[in-house]
């Protein structure tokens with residue numbers, strides 16, 4: 498059977514299985530019996546440019562409408578997995594130091610280990626085979642990020658995954674998992690599934706895996722969720738289970754922004770439309786507010802246009818303590834403009850040390866201190882960005898060219914062995930192919946693994962390209978501010 502045909506049959510039996518568990522996209526009053534849980538409000542579709550498989554509106558949908566409900570019994574949690582598996586439950590109790598996420602990862606692998614005999618088998622077959630989160634990045638992809646902060650985040654993510662795997666190995670051996678489920682690769686699959694697919698529930702920090710609900714692709718929070726209508730409608734809210742929402746402010750923001758949650762009164766996970774949708778539109782979910790690096794870290798993708806993107810630039814050491822801003826507030830926005838905190842810090846630094854006391858109140862008001870100060874501040878910022886860009890191994894333009902080349906390369910070489918390349922390969926691609934041992938006896942095989950590997954590397958290149966674009970935007974912005982001041986001065 499063709500792979501696509503098998504996939505379609507698997508999906509069909511999954512949607513039937515989901516309907517039997519009470520998952521439904523029908524209005525609560527409806528009593529329609531169906532062999533699919535979808536079809537009334539949603540259907541599964543493919544969106545190659547926005548997340549791949551996702552959910553589309555089966556009819557015109559109004560903002561605030563309930564579009565999917567998943568009963569508690571259909572949620573896959575550590576608790577529900579242990580309830581049906583005494584051996585798992587007993588073994589887990591012997592390892593109290595494991596975190597709730599590690600327990601869910603082991604329970605997930607333990608379930609996959611059962612194969613077809615697992616009651617969750619139709620659902621498990623819908624999971625991706627591998628992920629592109631930062632923890633999945635190899636050394637080459639990590640270095641390809643080029644920016645120290647991002648390299649550090651990726652190294653940390655991959656070290657953390659390995660440490661957590663090591664800690665959980667004893668439990669997995671006790672459960673007598675098959676060798677292929679004891680590997681780091683299997684662990685990365687389980688932790689990638691948890692990181693990119695779980696939803697918040699109040700009774701387990703690791704969250705739950707929510708069949709069908711985890712088919713919603715992501716849209717960044719925008720204007721439609723910034724008003725108070727959702728709270729006015731009294732909807733429950735959920736938090737993405739990812740450990741990213743650290744501060745109270747972030748938690749509060751996430752509560753406002755997310756459009757799905759577990760509702761105790763109906764014992765179901767409920768999903769609401771966050772805006773009006775026309776029939777056929779992709780229906781999206783906001784998992785939270787993320788920069789592109791955070792999206793990569795937790796979900797393995799990034800957005801070309803991310804309103805929440807932030808480019809952090811290394812400042813002089815004393816600048817971090819000069820004002821009372823937290824470091825996370827000192828960044829460039831996607832349009833290149835400095836954040837309020839960064840702008841005021843740079844302005845303050847541009848004041849001679851002896852005069853700083855007298856301008857403290859003005860700095861925090863967000864006002865320009867003087868035209869001279871503004872010019873010095875903007876010059877400093879533009880120079881900083883230029884210096885950072887100058888020392889990076891590639892320019893934004895080169896990254897853009899490499900991305901186009903890789904896009905064409907993947908299109909031309911769909912699969913199979915490649916003996917002769919149509920054009921000379923870019924140096925970085927040669928280094929990539931060599932580091933991944935993709936060539937054997939002069940022949941490059943475009944296997945599924947090679948393709949995935951290139952796709953993952955493309956994400957690293959795209960990330961650094963977008964970072965550099967913000968720094969360029971900043972240089973343009975600073976130059977415009979300076980030119981504006983100079984031209985006003987010359988008129989006066």
Ligand SMILES: C[S@@+](CC[C@H](N)C(=O)[O-])C[C@H]1O[C@@H](n2cnc3c(N)ncnc32)[C@H](O)[C@@H]1O
Nearest residue numbers: 547548549550693694711712713714715796798
């Ligand atoms: C909860 S799943 C969504 C459904 C997923 N597409 C599937 O086929 O199972 C989250 C994953 O979908 C992909 N994704 C979601 N939104 C995306 C977007 N806007 N652009 C690209 N990929 C996206 C990412 O791979 C992410 O880790």
